[in-house]
Amino acid sequence: MNWRRAAIAGLVAIPVIVLFRYGLNQDPREIPSPLPGNPAPAFSLAVFAPGEGSLSRQIGDTVRLADLRGRVVVLNFWASWCLACRDEHVGLSEVAREYTGKPVTFVGSLYQDTPSAGTNWILQMGGEAYPSVHDPRARTAIDYGLYGVPETFLISADGRIARKITGPAEPNVMRQIIDSLLSASAAP
Amino acid sequence: MTLLLRVAVTTALLIGASLPAQDTSSRAPIGFDTARHGPADSALEARTSAVASQLRCPVCQGLSIQDSPSDLAQSMRSLVRDQLASGRTPDQVKAYFVSKYGEWILLEPKPSGFNLLAYAVPLVVVLGGGAAIVLAVRRWTTSPEPSSAD
Numbered sequence: 001m002n003w004r005r006a007a008i009a010g011l012v013a014i015p016v017i018v019l020f021r022y023g024l025n026q027d028p029r030e031i032p033s034p035l036p037g038n039p040a041p042a043f044s045l046a047v048f049a050p051g052e053g054s055l056s057r058q059i060g061d062t063v064r065l066a067d068l069r070g071r072v073v074v075l076n077f078w079a080s081w082c083l084a085c086r087d088e089h090v091g092l093s094e095v096a097r098e099y100t101g102k103p104v105t106f107v108g109s110l111y112q113d114t115p116s117a118g119t120n121w122i123l124q125m126g127g128e129a130y131p132s133v134h135d136p137r138a139r140t141a142i143d144y145g146l147y148g149v150p151e152t153f154l155i156s157a158d159g160r161i162a163r164k165i166t167g168p169a170e171p172n173v174m175r176q177i178i179d180s181l182l183s184a185s186a187a188p
Numbered sequence: 189m190t191l192l193l194r195v196a197v198t199t200a201l202l203i204g205a206s207l208p209a210q211d212t213s214s215r216a217p218i219g220f221d222t223a224r225h226g227p228a229d230s231a232l233e234a235r236t237s238a239v240a241s242q243l244r245c246p247v248c249q250g251l252s253i254q255d256s257p258s259d260l261a262q263s264m265r266s267l268v269r270d271q272l273a274s275g276r277t278p279d280q281v282k283a284y285f286v287s288k289y290g291e292w293i294l295l296e297p298k299p300s301g302f303n304l305l306a307y308a309v310p311l312v313v314v315l316g317g318g319a320a321i322v323l324a325v326r327r328w329t330t331s332p333e334p335s336s337a338d
Contacts, residue, residue: 031290139267141260
């Protein structure tokens with residue numbers, strides 16, 4: 001009788017333990033994105049922060065994803081009120097400078113923020129190597145299934161979302177992904 | 189003591205009667221100015237609310253974009269309104285958000301495939317629990333057989 005009870009208790013407990021183990025290993029704030037592998041949503045946004053040197057664009061210029069076909073695109077959503085964006089900022093600019101002259105375009109997209117606050121933030125952070133665009137009413141952000149900042153999307157030369165990075169982007173991870181996308185686009 | 193209780197109840201009733209009745213069902217959505225918009229707009233707002241209340245706010249805990257005051261929820265609600273105004277059906281608007289955020293964005297998962305578990309498991313648990321209780325009560329209420337020693 002005791003063995004029977006123990007077996008029943010075990011049968012009830014095992015699925016509960018498995019469920020807890022699965023649940024505790026998940027990040028409840030992480031929303032699985034259906035976008036990687038799919039065509040990147042088109043965008044057409046105006047530059048408010050020009051960037052530096054050969055990577056710069058004029059303020060007011062429109063950055064269109066359609067014009068960047070054939071290039072690897074790094075689209076980074078950020079905001080001046082976002083603390084985690086400070087952690088990745090210098091690294092992102094560094095990586096952008098390293099790929100100058102290669103078919104890679106970095107674009108920052110301001111999320112739920114004003115261009116003036118964004119410009120001040122860039123000045124405080126010591127500049128930004130690549131241009132940033134303004135996304136009024138967060139339409140592009142929603143098109144990319146954004147739920148927080150920073151989030152970075154790596155778009156392959158054929159216009160597909162290859163990877164999505166949630167949280168601060170690590171420079172070494174970025175380099176690895178960009179290199180693999182460049183070699184994939186160079187392959188016949 | 190009884191007198192005090194009567195006075196308290198009467199006062200509460202009088203205060204309640206003096207307050208204007210609030211009909212929450214006809215309340216305009218947040219940010220909607222009924223004085224500035226016509227009946228067509230209010231119909232669009234009602235449809236927007238209906239769709240927005242089925243979509244989960246990505247930056248909240250268990251709130252719909254209709255109920256959340258967050259900036260992202262407001263932007264999403266305005267996008268729902270614009271898509272409905274441009275002629276998309278509520279199902280097409282929901283499909284758009286699912287294509288961006290996955291099925292996670294729906295507060296109520298579709299009753300198909302793996303999602304069926306979410307509907308079936310509570311039913312199985314309730315039925316199983318009920319059956320277990322009935323069996324246990326029967327066992328407890330059945331009078332024990334007289335032992336052979338008696």
